Amino acid sequence: MNASVQHFTVQRNNPAQGRWHQAPLPAVGAGEVLLHVDLVSFTANNVTYAMFGERMKYWAFFPTNDAASGSIPVWGFADVVASAADGVAVGERFYGYYPMSSHLLVKPARVGPGGFLDASEHRRELPAIYNQYVRCSTDSMYRQDREAELAILRPLFATSFLLDDFLADNQDFGATRVLLSSASSKTAYGTAACLAARGSVEVVGLTSPSNAGFVNALGCYSRVVTYDALASLDPSVPTVYCDFAGNAALRADIHRHCGEALTYSCSIGGTHWDHLGGGAALPGPRPVLFFAPSQAKKRAGEWGPDGLQRRLGEAWERFITQVTSGPTKWLTVATSSGQEAISKAVADVMQGRVPPNEGHVLRFGS
Known part of the structure; x- marks a missing residue:
């Protein structure tokens, strides 16, 4: 496991300007879990998170302790590398919402077969849909051979x-x-x-x-x-x-x-x-x-969380079949790893230099 955390942050007032930081690995306290972020996507969706960061509180999920900079949230997969929380084991893989960082410290709550909710103090008042981490071993939408497509398209x-x-x-x-x-x-x-x-x-x-x-x-x-x-x-x-x-x-x-x-x-x-x-x-x-x-919360109340996930899963299966099996290839995956390549991929997406059929995934490495 890396002995340090690698963070990528951007200027809040100009997200096209980014830089890397290094910090020691955080200590894992009682009830906490350290995740190593492995594979995440970076798309126009993440540009939206940056542009609406203040208004929609996207900067609040992964604070940088610097009011001028922010960590753009990304979706993807991470592995548990240290755990002091019941029900979450080292080596498990989770899909969820992560910072542009090699590691994330979370405090699991409502741990169940499907995953957990991060109950870290600074996230408690933020929308729950972003605080859920899905256990890949029990996720009906998960396929190891489609991780890149899931990271890009699922959110x-x-x-x-x-x-x-x-x-x-x-x-x-x-x-x-x-x-x-x-x-x-x-x-x-x-x-x-x-x-x-x-x-x-x-x-x-x-x-x-x-x-x-x-x-x-x-x-x-x-x-x-x-x-x-x-x-x-x-x-x-x-x-x-x-x-x-x-x-x-x-x-x-x-x-x-x-x-x-x-x-x-x-x-x-x-x-x-x-x-x-x-x-x-x-x-x-x-x-x-x-x-x-807001619509997810409404439907979860009307259909129940399982009903919402079932309907979403059914729609997803129809959609991903179109994406992967249609006469025209809807998506080509481009993978970037290492600080220089990740920085370039982020800049390319930010500046609209990515072809419409291309989707970027970033790998933070081991």
């Missing part, structure tokens, strides 16, 4: 599933068309796949001309429109706008084009993070930030 697809469920829960706000920006992004096309499976609305993907071929080939969109052809959309059709780009100018164009026919407008991500902006004084409904944990 994104959870948002996709919950967004589609939220729209269905609200009868699609009376719309017959759902418009998704940044249609080549993984969370967007996961949502499109769910919407297409439900079949109640026309699913229109907005994308750049360079990505139009890829988005068309996915087969989950009813229609693909490039950003420069927005005017070709019938402005009288009742429409829901799902904003995965976060581009303020694009949002304004859509609100002005659709006007009163826009029945709902929600913001999910910020892939165009350098063009983020507010939604005040726009025609039509005021844009609302979609927060997936």
Whole structure:
């Protein structure tokens, strides 16, 4: 086991600027577990965590003790390397929410066959969905040969599933068309796949001309429109706008084009993070930030946690079959290990230099 912890942090006001730090391994106290972070993904979803870090408290999960810097949360897999907690053994592997770091100290609570909840003091008031660590040996969604795909797509697809469920829960706000920006992004096309499976609305993907071929080939969109052809959309059709780009100018164009026919407008991500902006004084409904944990909490209360996981698992199986078995390869995995390679991968994702069919996983090494 490494004798030190390797941390990667970014400037909160400019997440494209990052640096590595080294610190001693933490002591493992009573009831605590030390995890070695092995394989995690880094996608546009993590860029969203950084851009909404203050507003949505994403910086609070893994504090750096420096108000100017933050650790971007990532999803993936880690192994137990030391344990002083009942029910969690050295060598076990867990899927969950981790810092950009080689190690994480947690305090397991509600330990059961499926995993545990981190009850560390600073995380107790944060959304529980981010504090759950799933035991791979009992996880119905886990497959060792699909760890990379799980790390990349599982957290994104959870948002996709919950967004589609939220729209269905609200009868699609009376719309017959759902418009998704940044249609080549993984969370967007996961949502499109769910919407297409439900079949109640026309699913229109907005994308750049360079990505139009890829988005068309996915087969989950009813229609693909490039950003420069927005005017070709019938402005009288009742429409829901799902904003995965976060581009303020694009949002304004859509609100002005659709006007009163826009029945709902929600913001999910910020892939165009350098063009983020507010939604005040726009025609039509005021844009609302979609927060997936809120819908998860609602459904867990109505369906029970097991019912929610069962439905999510069923939807995931349909989706991952499309991703891995369709006529077009939806995802190619790129793996980076070592500080220099990880730094480059993060910068590439941050600056939008990653092809739409590529997903990055980072390995922190042993």
